[in-house]
Amino acid sequence: MSSPILTGALNAPSTGHNEPAxxxxxxxxxxxxxxxxxxxxxxxxxRAGRSVAVRQFHRGSLRVLRPHYLDASGQVxxxxxxxxxxxxxxxxxxxxxxxxxxxxLLLTTQSATKVYRSPRDHTLQETDVRxxxxxxxxxxxxxxxxxxxARYDQVTRVAMEPSASLVLADLVxxxxxxxxxxxxxDRVRLRTRVSMxxxxxxVDNLLLEPGAHGLDGLGFFEGYTHVGSLLVIDPRADDAALxxxxxxxxxxxxxxxxxxxxxxxxxxxxxxxxxxxxEVSEAIEAVVNLLRERWFGQGAVDLRKY
Amino acid sequence: xxxSTTPHEPLLTLLQLCDSALPTGAFAHTFGMETxxxxxxxxxxxxxxxxxxxxxxxxLVYADGLAVRLTAEACAAPGTGTGTGTGTGTGTGxxxxxxxxxxxxxxxxxxxxxxPSQVRQAGLTMGxxxxxxxxxxLPGPCLEKYAALVDAGPCHGHQAIAFGLIxxxxxxxxxxxxxxxxxxTVTALMQNAVRxxxxxxxxxxxxxxxxxxxxxxxxxxxxxxxxxxxxxxSPGLEIAQxxxxxxxxxxxxx
Numbered sequence: 001m002s003s004p005i006l007t008g009a010l011n012a013p014s015t016g017h018n019e020p021a022x023x024x025x026x027x028x029x030x031x032x033x034x035x036x037x038x039x040x041x042x043x044x045x046x047r048a049g050r051s052v053a054v055r056q057f058h059r060g061s062l063r064v065l066r067p068h069y070l071d072a073s074g075q076v077x078x079x080x081x082x083x084x085x086x087x088x089x090x091x092x093x094x095x096x097x098x099x100x101x102x103x104x105l106l107l108t109t110q111s112a113t114k115v116y117r118s119p120r121d122h123t124l125q126e127t128d129v130r131x132x133x134x135x136x137x138x139x140x141x142x143x144x145x146x147x148x149x150a151r152y153d154q155v156t157r158v159a160m161e162p163s164a165s166l167v168l169a170d171l172v173x174x175x176x177x178x179x180x181x182x183x184x185x186d187r188v189r190l191r192t193r194v195s196m197x198x199x200x201x202x203v204d205n206l207l208l209e210p211g212a213h214g215l216d217g218l219g220f221f222e223g224y225t226h227v228g229s230l231l232v233i234d235p236r237a238d239d240a241a242l243x244x245x246x247x248x249x250x251x252x253x254x255x256x257x258x259x260x261x262x263x264x265x266x267x268x269x270x271x272x273x274x275x276x277x278x279e280v281s282e283a284i285e286a287v288v289n290l291l292r293e294r295w296f297g298q299g300a301v302d303l304r305k306y
Numbered sequence: 307x308x309x310s311t312t313p314h315e316p317l318l319t320l321l322q323l324c325d326s327a328l329p330t331g332a333f334a335h336t337f338g339m340e341t342x343x344x345x346x347x348x349x350x351x352x353x354x355x356x357x358x359x360x361x362x363x364x365x366l367v368y369a370d371g372l373a374v375r376l377t378a379e380a381c382a383a384p385g386t387g388t389g390t391g392t393g394t395g396t397g398t399g400x401x402x403x404x405x406x407x408x409x410x411x412x413x414x415x416x417x418x419x420x421x422p423s424q425v426r427q428a429g430l431t432m433g434x435x436x437x438x439x440x441x442x443x444l445p446g447p448c449l450e451k452y453a454a455l456v457d458a459g460p461c462h463g464h465q466a467i468a469f470g471l472i473x474x475x476x477x478x479x480x481x482x483x484x485x486x487x488x489x490x491t492v493t494a495l496m497q498n499a500v501r502x503x504x505x506x507x508x509x510x511x512x513x514x515x516x517x518x519x520x521x522x523x524x525x526x527x528x529x530x531x532x533x534x535x536x537x538x539x540s541p542g543l544e545i546a547q548x549x550x551x552x553x554x555x556x557x558x559x560x
């Protein structure tokens with residue numbers, strides 16, 4: 001119960017009401033390469049029974065901590081760190097993940113990602129993922145905290161072999177005002193495009209605009225404040241797995257509003273609306289753990305924070 | 307292009323395509339509205355109109371609406387393989403291939419972006435029906451190319467794309483096609499609401515009266531979108547469509 005999706009019980013950072021954008025900008029002495037505020041490339045391959053990084057590159061405000069092996073499966077775990085402290089208006093980040101055939105990577109973050117006011121432009125996180133045959137990526141980041149007037153675009157492109165396995169989680173929470181009201185961030189767009197053999201097979205395009213439409217309106221947040229999303233693409237996915245996931249979500253229907261469906265290629269998409277980070281993250285986490293056990297015989301995610 | 311046969315061809319084509327009796331099966335789909343009915347959130351004229359406006363603005367615009375526009379533009383552009391600008395409906399060489407490649411990509415994207423499986427199935431089922439109807443009654447070079455791609459396997463066959471191609475084959479401008487598609491979808495949903503909620507026939511007509519200007523604004527928004535916007539959706543609408551799959555005692559297929 002300590003994975004990042006779960007641990008963000010405090011979605012209100014102590015300085016939340018200050019939105020210390022200028023401060024964070026001044027403190028961030030990272031490389032200004034003119035294009036990217038942070039860059040990260042990571043290539044993972046299986047070596048002697050466990051996965052290792054065979055290539056690593058980082059520049060600016062993105063890097064990874066040293067790897068860990070959380071169980072005996074050989075799956076390597078990396079945590080991404082953003083030393084800049086948060087995403088500021090106009091910041092652009094680039095991540096490139098390549099998993100060679102048979103590689104197994106659990107990627108997480110060291111802490112929540114904070115997106116501050118973006119009155120002029122927006123912030124952008126681009127991620128390119130290549131998954132070789134029989135490789136597996138679980139990406140379970142901490143929550144994204146979007147402050148007042150924040151505009152954030154996340155673009156994730158995944159090119160995968162049909163035998164590979166993909167788990168992508170997202171959790172978007174509002175920052176909180178000094179009076180305890182959730183900030184209405186301007187726009188968060190989470191766009192994921194999965195392709196196989198060069199053709200798009202799943203497009204997951206979630207658009208959150210509480211600034212324009214409020215949190216109560218039918219069709220949007222419907223009175224909830226937090227949004228969770230989980231995209232699973234895996235050749236093992238079938239109706240029975242989907243039914244079990246739905247049963248798990250139904251147990252939580254008193255706290256969250258959730259839906260699950262089968263994707264165009266074997267897999268499932270899960271959406272969760274809730275009122276706190278723990279509620280939503282726990283629901284997503286339960287689904288992730290169910291599938292880990294069912295398909296890989298692995299225990300629950302246990303990401304100790306180092 | 308068949309529009310030369312009669313000056314009214316574009317208008318009559320739209321009337322036929324948008325007739326609520328066109329047998330594509332639209333009467334069977336609510337795109338998640340039935341979940342709101344079951345929750346009690348949609349229960350009268352006002353709440354239906356609220357849902358309908360949100361569905362148009364925050365899903366239909368980004369999916370089918372944008373697809374109709376992109377289809378019509380790709381098809382109508384002179385020199386593209388699916389274009390009718392030359393009057394022959396056939397391009398040559400690389401141009402022809404690029405037009406076909408775009409159609410295949412858009413068709414892939416329309417299938418890929420519909421995550422709730424009932425919504426995906428609806429686009430497919432109604433698409434197949436519209437392709438058949440088009441071939442029988444509104445044939446044209448663009449539609450025939452797409453239908454052949456569906457028959458041969460590369461394309462899934464989506465209703466918005468078939469609609470855009472039929473309209474372009476018969477000289478309907480892209481903006482009219484987009485508005486007509488949105489409004490015919492709104493009309494079908496209104497009729498489903500009349501039966502499903504139920505609301506009165508006059509209430510349904512009042513909703514349509516409000517939705518006319520709404521559709522016009524939606525068409526203007528669609529004109530500003532790009533391929534990157536395709537499939538954008540807000541979470542509440544989508545969860546309702548997912549939950550519909552397991553809803554008990556359904557009257558509708560989505």
